[in-house]
């Protein structure tokens with residue numbers, strides 16, 4: 321028993337668990353804490369489910385893919401490296417890749433009956449991208465930035481990101497050359513980046 | 521599609537997962553050696569995140585329970601696997617050689633970097649673990665501190681990041697916040713700002729935790745202002 325000392329106590333501020341950021345929770349999740357993961361789920365679920373529903377569309381398949389994503393986030397949490405970006409960025413990158421994987425493998429399954437699912441398991445988050453970009457954006461800024469793109473840029477980015485299409489599919493859908501689709505996507509992202517003030 | 525200039529052009533489509541498998545593998549090979557594309561991909565992923573943040577959707581009620589049930593039965597990967605396998609995600613012409621190399625690394629990783637070498641993992645994973653996130657008490661204070669406490673194990677884990685160097689001869693001190701005062705719980709020192717320390721404690725009905733900087737010989741009572749505090 322530690323003997324208590326009679327001292328003036330600085331009243332500790334109450335901690336609202338809802339205000340604990342995903343980044344703060346990650347240190348615990350990475351060490352196997354399931355209740356921290358439950359909190360992390362609450363923090364990330366609207367973001368992740370939003371991505372999956374857009375890309376996958378089918379509601380019950382979206383639930384399934386979302387569950388797979390969260391189990392994967394749990395499994396690989398010990399490998400998360402805060403110096404390479406925020407938890408939200410890491411999780412959204414994985415979620416988008418998994419959603420796109422599912423849509424593409426469903427499509428090719430329909431086309432060819434069978435397909436090797438293993439090859440879609442390449443880990444999107446382990447590529448050597450530059451570290452830590454400021455992820456805090458104002459929503460109005462995002463919408464305004466989107467509005468200022470050319471129509472082709474906006475359509476190409478929306479079809480690729482929310483539609484889960486490859487740039488070749490984007491080209492076919494918009495009836496433009498493949499090289500043009502590729503360039504529109506990159507140019508559009510550069511304009512969004514500059515408008516949003518993304519600084520590495 | 522072999523000119524480098526063409527490969528740079530793929531950074532946007534890559535960041536949005538809009539490349540075919542073949543092209544993706546080719547771009548990932550390029551990405552490893554191209555700093556310009558590494559920066560661009562990171563920036564474009566932030567743009568993509570901003571788009572996604574403007575597109576939230578509420579998942580169905582029951583999903584959380586099924587996720588947590590599956591998580592309860594899923595083992596986590598070993599922490600060091602990432603740094604070992606980083607840069608090995610692509611496909612090589614010599615598949616066998618890569619497979620053999622990866623197998624070697626995995627064996628090495630399991631031998632040398634078992635997750636439980638982190639002294640805090642036992643407390644943190646304890647069934648009765650109670651977590652408190654401590655708040656900085658002043659605006660200028662940098663760092664994040666979490667305290668995890670397990671009665672069954674008579675231990676408290678301190679997990680912190682971004683802490684300032686306490687200075688020569690000084691250490692951080694963790695304090696119990698009791699109803700009628702405070703009591704020392706132990707000292708810890710950050711390593712390059714990070715802490716993953718376990719302190720032995722006795723049963724104590726604490727209502728929270730506080731952190732100050734004290735001489736590394738310890739103090740009976742705080743001698744400096746509280747830097748971080750949190751209730752349970």
Ligand SMILES: [Zn+2]
Pocket residue numbers: 527528550554555556557558
């Ligand atoms: Zn490049």
